[in-house]
Amino acid sequence: xxxxxxxxxxxxxxxxxxxxxxxxxxxxxxxxxxxxxxxxxxxxxxxxxxxxxxxxxxxxxxxxxxxxxxxxxxxxxxxxxxxxxxxxxxxxxxxxxxxxxxxxxxxxxxxx
Amino acid sequence: xxxxxxxxxxxxxxxxxxxxxxxxxxxxxxxxxxxxxxxxxxxxxxxxxxxxxxxxxxxxxxxxxxxxxxxxxxxxxxxxxxxxxxxxxxxxxxxxxxxxxxxxxxxxxxxxxxxxxxxxxxxxxxxxxx
Numbered sequence: 267x268x269x270x271x272x273x274x275x276x277x278x279x280x281x282x283x284x285x286x287x288x289x290x291x292x293x294x295x296x297x298x299x300x301x302x303x304x305x306x307x308x309x310x311x312x313x314x315x316x317x318x319x320x321x322x323x324x325x326x327x328x329x330x331x332x333x334x335x336x337x338x339x340x341x342x343x344x345x346x347x348x349x350x351x352x353x354x355x356x357x358x359x360x361x362x363x364x365x366x367x368x369x370x371x372x373x374x375x376x377x378x
Numbered sequence: 379x380x381x382x383x384x385x386x387x388x389x390x391x392x393x394x395x396x397x398x399x400x401x402x403x404x405x406x407x408x409x410x411x412x413x414x415x416x417x418x419x420x421x422x423x424x425x426x427x428x429x430x431x432x433x434x435x436x437x438x439x440x441x442x443x444x445x446x447x448x449x450x451x452x453x454x455x456x457x458x459x460x461x462x463x464x465x466x467x468x469x470x471x472x473x474x475x476x477x478x479x480x481x482x483x484x485x486x487x488x489x490x491x492x493x494x495x496x497x498x499x500x501x502x503x504x505x506x507x508x
Contacts, residue, residue, distance in 0.1 A: 269424065300492065300493060302494075302495035302496070304425070304495075304496070306425075311474055311499040311500065311501055311502050312417075312425065312474070312496070312499055313499070314495045314496060314497045316495075317494045317495030317497070318494060318495075321494075323495075323497060355424060355425050357425075357427070357495075357496075359491070359493070361491075362490040362491050362492070363487075363489070363490065363491070364438055364491060365413060365430055365438035365478075365480070365491050365493065366427075366438060366440070366441070367415075367427040367430075367493075368427065369424060369425040369426065369427060370424070371424045372424040372425070
């Protein structure tokens, strides 16, 4: 069970848009639409941003959006704000015949 | 408002068994629309799913930890717990409990699982193995 692959870091200026990729395999991201994204500020618990590839929980800004193509999922953040500076993690199902979840290694977003 | 709170020792000796408990308040742990899970994060590293349990006590474990992990639920106390045996320094981490909305479609073995992410998290508890 290998972790999903994310870039270690991305950066952008306030107001800009950025995208974070999450690459898996045909056994996880490529097979299931159960990809989630989490935001984690330093010293805090993760917060669910996106579930089922594209869905936002109530209360999450529409500046955050998710997509998937093949074995790669992506998180897009538009209109970057200083408070978006955080670590971002993707996760995916690895099997629908049981409950098994893997995370990506995480991406540090720096708002310049 | 749903809240999850982890509790347990902050320090565990090598080779011992780590025991953590997550107390759920504001909702019943017996709902059949949710799983409950444990996730850990070593210092400076990423998140790792440890395992999950549903209201009936069915468990699901990370294959890499399965031999050392037991998760169980106490519906009378609205709690679920994690046992991690034979700990080493590599198990030092912040441990989180979380709720996973989801369920099962169909009848097993011809069933498929689904979930909607981990939507509520505890604040986390730091465990050091030393």
